[in-house]
Amino acid sequence: MSEEQPMTxxxxxxxxxxxxxxxxxxxxxxxxxxxxxxxxxxxLTQQLTSLLILVILAAMWNALxxxxxxxxVGQQAYIGLGAYGTIYLTQHGVAPYPAMILAALAAGVxxxxxxxxxxxxxxxxxxxGAWVVAEVFxxxxxxxxxxxxxxxxxxxxxxxxxxxxxxxxxxxxxxxCAAVLLAVGYLMLRTRLGASLQAIRDDEEAAAAVGIRVxxxxxxxxxxxxxGCGAAGSLTLANTLFIQTQAVFDxxxxxxxxxxxxxxxxxxxxxxxxxxxxxxxxxxxxxDYGAWYLVGLGATAIVFALFLPRGLWGTMEMRFxxxxxxxxxxxxxxxxxx
Amino acid sequence: MVWAxxxxxxxxxxxxxxxxxxxxxxxxxxxxxxxxxxxxxxILGAYLIWVAVDHTxxxxxxxxxxxxxxxxxxxxxxxxxxxxxxxRAGPLVPLLTTFGLAIAIQNILLQVFSPDVQSLGGSAGDxxxxxxxxxxxxxxxxxxxLILAIAVTVLGGLHLFLSHTRLGREMRAxxxxxxxxxxxxxxxxxxxxxxxxxxxxxxxxxxLFLAIRSVFDPSSGPTQLIFAFEAVVIGGFSLWxxxxxxxxxxxxxxxxxxxxxxxxxxxxxxxxLAVLASPRGGLLVSRRVQA
Numbered sequence: 001m002s003e004e005q006p007m008t009x010x011x012x013x014x015x016x017x018x019x020x021x022x023x024x025x026x027x028x029x030x031x032x033x034x035x036x037x038x039x040x041x042x043x044l045t046q047q048l049t050s051l052l053i054l055v056i057l058a059a060m061w062n063a064l065x066x067x068x069x070x071x072x073v074g075q076q077a078y079i080g081l082g083a084y085g086t087i088y089l090t091q092h093g094v095a096p097y098p099a100m101i102l103a104a105l106a107a108g109v110x111x112x113x114x115x116x117x118x119x120x121x122x123x124x125x126x127x128x129g130a131w132v133v134a135e136v137f138x139x140x141x142x143x144x145x146x147x148x149x150x151x152x153x154x155x156x157x158x159x160x161x162x163x164x165x166x167x168x169x170x171x172x173x174x175x176x177c178a179a180v181l182l183a184v185g186y187l188m189l190r191t192r193l194g195a196s197l198q199a200i201r202d203d204e205e206a207a208a209a210v211g212i213r214v215x216x217x218x219x220x221x222x223x224x225x226x227x228g229c230g231a232a233g234s235l236t237l238a239n240t241l242f243i244q245t246q247a248v249f250d251x252x253x254x255x256x257x258x259x260x261x262x263x264x265x266x267x268x269x270x271x272x273x274x275x276x277x278x279x280x281x282x283x284x285x286x287x288d289y290g291a292w293y294l295v296g297l298g299a300t301a302i303v304f305a306l307f308l309p310r311g312l313w314g315t316m317e318m319r320f321x322x323x324x325x326x327x328x329x330x331x332x333x334x335x336x337x338x
Numbered sequence: 339m340v341w342a343x344x345x346x347x348x349x350x351x352x353x354x355x356x357x358x359x360x361x362x363x364x365x366x367x368x369x370x371x372x373x374x375x376x377x378x379x380x381i382l383g384a385y386l387i388w389v390a391v392d393h394t395x396x397x398x399x400x401x402x403x404x405x406x407x408x409x410x411x412x413x414x415x416x417x418x419x420x421x422x423x424x425x426r427a428g429p430l431v432p433l434l435t436t437f438g439l440a441i442a443i444q445n446i447l448l449q450v451f452s453p454d455v456q457s458l459g460g461s462a463g464d465x466x467x468x469x470x471x472x473x474x475x476x477x478x479x480x481x482x483x484l485i486l487a488i489a490v491t492v493l494g495g496l497h498l499f500l501s502h503t504r505l506g507r508e509m510r511a512x513x514x515x516x517x518x519x520x521x522x523x524x525x526x527x528x529x530x531x532x533x534x535x536x537x538x539x540x541x542x543x544x545x546l547f548l549a550i551r552s553v554f555d556p557s558s559g560p561t562q563l564i565f566a567f568e569a570v571v572i573g574g575f576s577l578w579x580x581x582x583x584x585x586x587x588x589x590x591x592x593x594x595x596x597x598x599x600x601x602x603x604x605x606x607x608x609x610x611l612a613v614l615a616s617p618r619g620g621l622l623v624s625r626r627v628q629a
Contacts, residue, residue, distance in 0.1 A: 071433045073374065117614050124372025124433050128567045129614065132607055135564065139604045251560055255441050258434060291449040298441030305434040306423050 013330045014190075022324035030179050037168035045171045049239045051280045052174040053232050054260065056181055058272035058279075060228035061257035063185050066267035067194065068221045069201030071123070073254040074130025077114075077137050078107040078226040080249040082233025084141050087243075090157035091146065097173060099157075100234035104177070107230025108223045115222045119215060122204070131251060138249035152244035155237050170238040177231045186269055188224070189327040197221055259297050262304040265311030269325040274313045339475040340596060348592030350482030352569075352585030353489040354551065358544040358562055359569035359580035360493055361537030366575060368513045368533040371421060371432045375440040376541055377563030381556065382443055383409050383542025384458070384549040385451055391461050398458045402546045406539050413538025417531040425530075440559065447556035458549040466550060485547045489581065492540060496577055509533055568610040 037045045057075075064070040085103030090096050114133055121129045142150040158166050188194055196217045199207040208214050237243050256279065264275025286293045304311060310318060317323065362376050373379075383405060390401035420439065424431040459466050468480030500506035511519040512529045520526050548554060548562065565587060572586050573579025587606050594605025 065430065069430065071430050073437060117611060120614065123370070123429055124366070124374070125567075125571070127374070127433055127437075128372065128564065129571075131560075132564055132568065132610060136604065136607045136611070139600075139607070143600060143604075255437070258437060262434060291445040294445040295442045295449070298438040298445065301438035301441070302420070302435045305431050305438065306420075306427065309427060309431065 010331050010333055013332055014326050014328075016323065016326070016330070018322050019324055019326050026325075030175065033175055034172070037164075037171050042164050042167045045167050046239060047284075049167070049171045049174045049235065051276065052171075052178045053235050053239065054256070054276040054280055055273055056174075056178050056228055056232045056235075057253070057257050058260035058264065058276045059178075059182055059185060059269075060225040060232070061254075062261045062264075062266060062269075062272040063189075063221060063228075064225045066261065066271075067189055067201060068197045068218060069204075070218065070222065071127050072130040072225075073127045073251060073258075074132070074134040075225065075229045075257060076249050076251060076253040077130065077134035078111065078229035079233035079236065079253055080134070080137055080141065080245070081107045081110060082230030082235075083237040083243045083248050084147055084233075084245075085230065086234040086237055087147055087153055087155060090155065096155065096157040096238070097169060100173065100231070100238060103234045104227050104231035107233070108227035111223045111226030112219070114226075115219045119218050119222065131254075134249055134251070138245050141249070142245045148244075150245050152242060152247075154242040158238060158241060166238075170235065173238070174235045177228075177235065181228045181231065182269075185224070185228075186325055186327070188220075189269070193217055193220065194327055255294075255297065255301075259301050261311070262301050263311055265314035265317070266309070268311070268314050268317060269327065270317075271311050271313035275311065278312070339473065341593070343476045344592040344596040345589055346476065346478065347482070348589030349585050350479065350486055350588070351592060352581070352588030353482065353486030354544060354547055355565050355569045355584030355587050356489040356581040357485065357492060357540065357547065357584075358566040359573070359584055360489075360496060360577060361540040361544075362563075362566045363570045363573075363575060363577055363580050364496065364533055364540075365537045366570070367577075368509055369421070369425060369432075369530055370429075371425065371436070372567070373421075373534075373537070374433060374436040374563065375443060375559075376537070376566055377561065378440045378443040378447075378559030379409075379538055380541040380545035380548065380562050381447065381554055381559040382545070383538075384545035384554050385447055385456075385556075386542070387546055388456055388458060388549065391458060395461070398462050398546060398550060402543065405546075406542060409539045409542040410535045413535035414531045416538065417534035418527075421534060422527065422530065440563075444556055444559055451556060453555055453557070455553045455555045456549070457553040458546070459551070459553075462550045481547075481551060485551065488543070488547070489584070492543065493577055493581055496536070500577075505529075505532065565606070568606065572610060572613045 033048075036048055057079075061072070061075060064072055064075070082100075082103050085106045086096070086099050089099035089102055094102065118126060118129050118133065141147055147153060161169065189197070196207065196212045199210070199212055200214050200217060204214060233248065236248070260275035260279045261272050262275070263278050264273065265271025282297075286296065289296075308315060358377075358380060362373060365371050365373050365376075386405045386408065387398055387401045390396065390404055391398050394401075416439075420435055421432060424435040465481050465484060470478040470480070472478065498506075500510055508519070508524045508529050509532070511522075512524055512526045516526045519529075544562075544566075545554070548558075569580050569583035569587050571583065573581070573583025586609060590609040591602045591606040595602035597605075
């Protein structure tokens, strides 16, 4: 009779106490943020709207690059389409706020045929290919005189609301979009699809070899990011009331997204939110420095990419072993039970 | 005949795009890096030449002889200081660092040189005005011929370098398998740095001719990067392919411009997307440095 082998028992665990607290905290935070327009003035409401837009953008870019391995410098394509889609729909009799949501969804629809083309590319080729697509959209929009050509156009349909009202509505829509998009992203990454995407990010051939449908997984992610960026575009339009093709399709947006995600933490859900807040504060403080400010952004992105690739949040996570918005699992060793 | 002229001008413009693209293709072939700062490096080169011309009123070609060794050195440093580290950090990091570098270069140029548009056309001498009139609609500009000739010379030189010299052989070996190359005594680090140095210098050369042919400003870089990338993709990621790709792109833009000046860029982009959409479009990727 052989002696009974000592067995190590493991359990697979996703949730932890801090994670429960954080999820509850996030829900409460969203709830509390609903009351901002009634408590604070229009100025602060507008500021927070821009912050929420940044959060959406960072989360979308992070979903693509951090979870799907798709580094894009062309997401401004969908920011522009969201903004100009809103203009187009309001010109054709749709009320402005529904038009914003429809325009975001339309960006997702346009992303489907685009993805057929772009997702054949990988790595740097995908990055610049996406950029070319953004340029094409910008040129096409600039050709259409009814959309203001290259000179820009304002969202006249919002003038029916008083400025206070308008800002409050825009803010609530931004809050709603941010909450829904982040929640959908969070839940999506916890499913089988999320695990597939991370496998593709880490090694596309290996992922395909174990039976993951690489193309369809990437496509779903790409369309999701397009909808999110479209929403950010239409919200930007409603927040500033005026857009210009050059500005809204500017590759600068990609620079901002990359900065936020790298500083916050690529591949974590919390990181982009941290990055957006950091970027928002930096922007308010240093934007007056003009070109040097952008030099600083570029240099900071390089420093983070090379020396702190996990970003601020990712480094914290490592250090203190916390996952507030868990998408992975812990494998915990358990003392021998039987 | 206007169409024949458009095609001719497009072919000559293709020479400039090939010159822009060959560095991008070389870096991709050797290291699998797509340098998102390539266009801005070309503009940086143009500005350095412009500074030399502005201070000494020498010919831009002479100034280029001074600037090109500087750019070779900068390229070598770029690899050692920035890209080497980012290559080790994974496939996405070189993209992020070169994009950060692009933003930094653009805005440093903006801060130092102001957003004013500059050109080297005025100081380049007779070459910008020489042209052969074939008939009243077709004329061959001397500058276009010169640029195309330089592009062919650079590509030919790179071809000979890669296929017939020891350094070229080492570069091809490293491109195929850096680990094995190191086993047989090749210093991959040095090879990579040389490849980047060559790529940066060719970008600066393209910047010189861009600046003579038309105008440039600190924000010109990204457009040049896109043209270079399109030429590389259309040409199928080989060195000589960039000449074909550059010419196809140039002809598409020239024909687009002939229909309506607004269609010039759009026509180029659409040809690029058509190539991507073609059955072989996604398969044109090659890891080898093809000569």
